[in-house]
Amino acid sequence: MDLSHRKVNKRLHFSDGNGNPLAEKEVHVKQTNHSFLFGCGAFDFMPYLMKKDEEFTTLTEYWLDLFNYGTLPFYWGRFEPEEGQPQTEMLMKTAEYLKSKNVTVKGHPLCWHTVCADWLMKYDNETIMKKQLERIDREVTGFKGVIDMWDVINEVVIMPIFDKYDNAITRICKEKGRVALIKEVFEKAHECNPDATLLLNDFNTSINYEILIDGCLNAGVPISAIGIQSHQHQGYWGAEKLNDVLERFSRFNLPIHFTENTLISGELMAPHIVDLNDWQVDDWPSTPEGEARQCKEVEEMYRILFAHPLVEAITSWDYKDGAWLNAPSGFVRRDKTPKPSHAMLKKLIKNEWWTDTSVRTDSNGFASIKAMKGSYVLESEGKCANAELVDDSEAVIVL
Amino acid sequence: MDLSHRKVNKRLHFSDGNGNPLAEKEVHVKQTNHSFLFGCGAFDFMPYLMKKDEEFTTLTEYWLDLFNYGTLPFYWGRFEPEEGQPQTEMLMKTAEYLKSKNVTVKGHPLCWHTVCADWLMKYDNETIMKKQLERIDREVTGFKGVIDMWDVINEVVIMPIFDKYDNAITRICKEKGRVALIKEVFEKAHECNPDATLLLNDFNTSINYEILIDGCLNAGVPISAIGIQSHQHQGYWGAEKLNDVLERFSRFNLPIHFTENTLISGELMAPHIVDLNDWQVDDWPSTPEGEARQCKEVEEMYRILFAHPLVEAITSWDYKDGAWLNAPSGFVRRDKTPKPSHAMLKKLIKNEWWTDTSVRTDSNGFASIKAMKGSYVLESEGKCANAELVDDSEAVIVL
Numbered sequence: 001m002d003l004s005h006r007k008v009n010k011r012l013h014f015s016d017g018n019g020n021p022l023a024e025k026e027v028h029v030k031q032t033n034h035s036f037l038f039g040c041g042a043f044d045f046m047p048y049l050m051k052k053d054e055e056f057t058t059l060t061e062y063w064l065d066l067f068n069y070g071t072l073p074f075y076w077g078r079f080e081p082e083e084g085q086p087q088t089e090m091l092m093k094t095a096e097y098l099k100s101k102n103v104t105v106k107g108h109p110l111c112w113h114t115v116c117a118d119w120l121m122k123y124d125n126e127t128i129m130k131k132q133l134e135r136i137d138r139e140v141t142g143f144k145g146v147i148d149m150w151d152v153i154n155e156v157v158i159m160p161i162f163d164k165y166d167n168a169i170t171r172i173c174k175e176k177g178r179v180a181l182i183k184e185v186f187e188k189a190h191e192c193n194p195d196a197t198l199l200l201n202d203f204n205t206s207i208n209y210e211i212l213i214d215g216c217l218n219a220g221v222p223i224s225a226i227g228i229q230s231h232q233h234q235g236y237w238g239a240e241k242l243n244d245v246l247e248r249f250s251r252f253n254l255p256i257h258f259t260e261n262t263l264i265s266g267e268l269m270a271p272h273i274v275d276l277n278d279w280q281v282d283d284w285p286s287t288p289e290g291e292a293r294q295c296k297e298v299e300e301m302y303r304i305l306f307a308h309p310l311v312e313a314i315t316s317w318d319y320k321d322g323a324w325l326n327a328p329s330g331f332v333r334r335d336k337t338p339k340p341s342h343a344m345l346k347k348l349i350k351n352e353w354w355t356d357t358s359v360r361t362d363s364n365g366f367a368s369i370k371a372m373k374g375s376y377v378l379e380s381e382g383k384c385a386n387a388e389l390v391d392d393s394e395a396v397i398v399l
Numbered sequence: 400m401d402l403s404h405r406k407v408n409k410r411l412h413f414s415d416g417n418g419n420p421l422a423e424k425e426v427h428v429k430q431t432n433h434s435f436l437f438g439c440g441a442f443d444f445m446p447y448l449m450k451k452d453e454e455f456t457t458l459t460e461y462w463l464d465l466f467n468y469g470t471l472p473f474y475w476g477r478f479e480p481e482e483g484q485p486q487t488e489m490l491m492k493t494a495e496y497l498k499s500k501n502v503t504v505k506g507h508p509l510c511w512h513t514v515c516a517d518w519l520m521k522y523d524n525e526t527i528m529k530k531q532l533e534r535i536d537r538e539v540t541g542f543k544g545v546i547d548m549w550d551v552i553n554e555v556v557i558m559p560i561f562d563k564y565d566n567a568i569t570r571i572c573k574e575k576g577r578v579a580l581i582k583e584v585f586e587k588a589h590e591c592n593p594d595a596t597l598l599l600n601d602f603n604t605s606i607n608y609e610i611l612i613d614g615c616l617n618a619g620v621p622i623s624a625i626g627i628q629s630h631q632h633q634g635y636w637g638a639e640k641l642n643d644v645l646e647r648f649s650r651f652n653l654p655i656h657f658t659e660n661t662l663i664s665g666e667l668m669a670p671h672i673v674d675l676n677d678w679q680v681d682d683w684p685s686t687p688e689g690e691a692r693q694c695k696e697v698e699e700m701y702r703i704l705f706a707h708p709l710v711e712a713i714t715s716w717d718y719k720d721g722a723w724l725n726a727p728s729g730f731v732r733r734d735k736t737p738k739p740s741h742a743m744l745k746k747l748i749k750n751e752w753w754t755d756t757s758v759r760t761d762s763n764g765f766a767s768i769k770a771m772k773g774s775y776v777l778e779s780e781g782k783c784a785n786a787e788l789v790d791d792s793e794a795v796i797v798l
Contacts, residue, residue: 177617179610180613211607211614214577215611215613218578219618
């Protein structure tokens with residue numbers, strides 16, 4: 001697969017602090033981070049940080065070894081179970097910790113009909129909408145600089161026709177219509193943080209979602225990236241469906257984020273289940289055959305997505321088995337031992353797609369570097385400099 | 400069913416030419432047309448007018464006895480089979496004739512991937528789009544005053560993914576996206592005739608079409624009315640589906656036109672057929688049981704639609720059996736004899752929903768009239784005046 005879009009081919013000029021070229025020197029080019037966002041749910045960081053629970057230490061260290069991008073939960077019903085009592089402190093502490101570890105953090109989601117705050121339902125629609133926009137202002141403004149990436153609104157295709165239970169967000173979506181609601185929440189988020197990456201996110205990958213995005217873009221909604229969920233509890237999509245989805249959603253020429261990816265290492269969920277939440281089991285074991293299958297599927301899927309020029313992020317939903325739906329959906333088992341998929345992903349992210357090399361400068365101090373886009377330490381004779389190698393433009397490095 | 404939205408309750412003041420009130424006079428209130436558009440395909444008028452073919456005389460007279468609204472074909476591939484040779488004269492003659500009979504005419508369609516002009520395919524996409532807009536200008540400007548109602552674009556939900564055969568319109572829709580193409584063709588039509596009624600038309604009544612309309616309206620597309628096709632060759636939708644569709648498409652608060660209605664009086668088309676055009680039969684007879692069923696379905700459907708406040712038009716697609724798909728889809732049989740549905744529809748349109756009454760003016764020349772919205776002749780003692788009774792505002796009638 002062609003990965004040229006993931007790489008730089010860059011001419012660097014090395015000099016010392018006095019402006020003299022560093023001629024004929026060996027330079028160690030050591031990658032420290034990817035430009036590409038390799039993500040995972042980072043919910044597990046919250047108990048670690050809040051309760052100082054040592055059980056999570058190993059888990060989060062493994063996590064940080066693999067990922068540079070984490071999703072934190074902002075479900076309104078859990079974030080603010082009682083009106084006026086948001087869990088801001090816990091989320092801020094977790095986000096700041098992740099940021100200190102060079103992890104990009106995304107908040108998920110600002111508007112959704114599921115896990116919504118029940119107390120909203122006592123208000124009329126106009127008040128619900130007002131509170132929704134205030135909530136966006138509070139989170140997006142409050143976390144600015146720590147969280148600059150948001151799933152602004154989630155699963156809008158189904159939002160106004162969702163009928164499993166009454167909720168405040170379905171009510172306002174039904175009244176306003178999908179595109180008008182999307183427009184309002186995006187405009188508010190954009191106003192509060194004009195530099196933020198703002199995602200529309202959905203599990204629906206049919207033409208419904210295509211038409212919705214098309215309408216939003218023509219209506220001027222400031223969508224930064226298209227979020228695609230891919231919970232595959234009922235079986236891996238396979239390369240054909242994956243390529244079809246990529247082709248169809250590439251038409252908008254926007255970055256694509258795979259926001260919620262699940263590939264399980266146990267028995268598949270029955271195909272007749274429509275809402276995955278309807279599958280509730282006490283026990284859902286990870287099996288050796290399942291783990292081998294998961295490893296193969298993770299490899300194929302990440303390879304296809306990494307090769308696609310518009311894909312900028314892949315987030316696996318669960319790091320550890322037994323989270324959402326009690327599924328064997330993690331890279332580590334319930335006992336925290338890593339599965340084969342963990343080693344496979346590490347091999348891809350930190351080896352095959354990772355640059356650790358040396359170059360030699362010429363007599364004028366120039367060297368050309370081919371490297372994966374990302375953050376680097378450049379080192380020569382005990383002196384080093386940080387550098388972002390993200391494009392092909394020539395640059396000067398002072399060592 | 401409540402039909403108050405179809406009626407006026409109007410106070411009229413009758414006076415003579417000198418301004419004297421016509422006191423204590425009997426006035427005959429005689430409806431001559433409906434405000435509601437009772438329509439039908441009017442393709443059969445073309446051979447009548449062009450070839451002076453007397454075979455069509457009876458047929459068109461029956462037609463005019465029932466309908467006040469006709470659809471004329473502007474399929475690009477037939478309207479302009481060779482580039483630069485449009486059938487303008489034939490269409491203009493037919494449209495003018497219908498207009499002279501107080502029939503509102505709609506042109507169908509200005510942009511569609513089916514029955515498209517093959518010669519367009521030799522051009523690049525930019526040129527195809529240019530020719531599409533020029534075509535809209537030519538027809539909408541050229542027929543202005545005679546045809547002021549257009550199905551601007553047809554079946555856009557499927558347009559960019561239509562893959563039965565290559566065609567110029569699918570190409571441009573795929574490139575531009577649905578909403579952008581809709582916006583361009585509507586804006587051109589609106590620019591050419593700002594007073595025209597402009598329809599988006601589709602057979603898809605799923606949430607795909609809802610989301611498409613939602614996107615278009617938020618993007619500022621000047622849609623005057625939502626067009627819904629209802630070709631029921633595979634069986635009558637029934638009241639439940641009909642009411643569901645009405646409820647879902649009412650959300651936009653735009654007029655709704657049932658643009659292409661078919662209820663057949665023969666054996667139903669097999670349910671596995673997805674594209675109705677795939678069902679091609681040599682013989683598809685109308686049967687006595689089928690005709691009884693069709694009559695019942697026509698009655699129920701027209702009653703439901705006429706009772707809905709947002710519905711402004713119902714067009715039955717075929718007047719005579721054996722037209723599209725060779726189906727027994729008409730109000731008259733192949734031998735031109737009317738079916739029970741013909742009598743039923745006439746009873747509804749020209750009797751039950753028709754006003755022919757008398758009122759008596761008071762001592763000051765006033766009379767209150769309850770009447771179906773429409774055109775009227777008001778007559779008293781040999782003198783008469785035309786009047787449009789379309790709202791409840793008081794008016795003066797000079798006899």
